[in-house]
Amino acid sequence: EAGVVQSPRxxxxxxxxxxAFWCNPISGxxxxxxxxxxxxxxxxxxxxxxxxxxxxxxxxxxxxxxxxRLKGVDSTLKIQPAELGDSAVYLCASSFRGSGPYEQYFGPxxxxxxx
Amino acid sequence: QQPVxxxxxxxxxxxxxxVINCSSSKALYSVHWYRQKHGEAPVFLMILLKGGEQxxxxxxxxxxxxxxxxxxLYLTASQLSYSGTxxxxxxxxxxxxxxxxxTSLTVIP
Numbered sequence: 001e002a003g004v005v006q007s008p009r010x011x012x013x014x015x016x017x018x019x020a021f022w023c024n025p026i027s028g029x030x031x032x033x034x035x036x037x038x039x040x041x042x043x044x045x046x047x048x049x050x051x052x053x054x055x056x057x058x059x060x061x062x063x064x065x066x067x068x069r070l071k072g073v074d075s076t077l078k079i080q081p082a083e084l085g086d087s088a089v090y091l092c093a094s095s096f097r098g099s100g101p102y103e104q105y106f107g108p109x110x111x112x113x114x115x
Numbered sequence: 116q117q118p119v120x121x122x123x124x125x126x127x128x129x130x131x132x133x134v135i136n137c138s139s140s141k142a143l144y145s146v147h148w149y150r151q152k153h154g155e156a157p158v159f160l161m162i163l164l165k166g167g168e169q170x171x172x173x174x175x176x177x178x179x180x181x182x183x184x185x186x187x188l189y190l191t192a193s194q195l196s197y198s199g200t201x202x203x204x205x206x207x208x209x210x211x212x213x214x215x216x217x218t219s220l221t222v223i224p
Contacts, residue, residue, distance in 0.1 A: 035214075042117070042202045042214035043157065056211060091156060103147070103170070104204075106156035 002026070004107035006092050012113045018080035021110045025073070025094030032069055033104060034077050035091040043091055049075065050097065079112075087114045116141060118205045118215040126221045132191045135218045137203030139184040146179050146186040147204035149214075150197075157202060161188070193222045 005024040013019050025032050031050050035043035046065065048056040051072040060067065064083070069075040079086055089111050093104040118139040127133055137146065145164045148171070149157035161171025163179035163186060171177065177188045186205075190197055203215040 033212075040217075042217050044214070045212055048212070058211070103159035103162055104149075104157075105159070108156055 004092055004094055004105055006090075006107035006110055008110055009108060010111050010113075012115065013082055015084055015114050016081040018078065019082055019112060020076055020078045021090050021092075021112075023075045023077070023092030023107060025075075025092070026105055029094035029096050029105075030072070031095045031097045031102075032075050033091075033093040033095075034067060034075070035093065037089045037091055037109070039088075046077070082112075082114045084114050087112055116207070116211070117213050118203055120201075120203060120215040120218045122218060123216070124219040124221075126223060127193045127197075128223055129193060129195060131193055132189070133193060133220060135188040135190070135201050135203075135220070137186045137188070137205070137215050139205045139207070139213075141184065141205070141207040141209070143179075143181065143184050143205050144208050144210075145206045146177070147206075148175075148177055148186075148188050149202045149204060150199045151202065152199040160201075190220070193220075195222050195224065198222045 007022050033048050034046040037043045046060045047067050049069045067077045089109045091109045093106045095102045095104045118137050121136045147162045148160040151157040161177050163169045179186045198221050201218045206212045
């Protein structure tokens, strides 16, 4: 079974430029998460989708970040314009949320460096 | 709302035991535990639900005190492969999920 796929793995951009990250979850998983992880810290949830619906985007900086999950499968996270403080690893995870316990499976992440 | 973990860091010799604690200020529905090795993504270890249901790793155990909004992860007879940063993740009754502050665990021969 293929895991969560993310691309690109690394991205270096100048501040004020736009950037986009792509995630393809594990087949059959109805829930998709985007996290941001700064060095030495725990992942911070940016947005959670259940199918196509964004059910928790309370920590997404909406002035510059946007996300979409068309058709309830893959997802794109965009930053426009990027700031120096956006340098971090962006992780995508997926899970199947039913009525019982669920675990999140993480992709390898995209390491973003803003110069 | 980020849960607080303790200790921040611990060093063990192979075969020793360790306990990692996670404490939340919010009423919890579930607690998750993940391990992250340097440069890698977090990997699921265990989940504990309010009411006692749990799912997880054979060699790692955990407890969940719903009244105190606390969870502990127990690592027994540690192996070199246990090294990494451990994160708890808490889902509160408002359906919000937060990862904890992290505990760095180093196992030495």
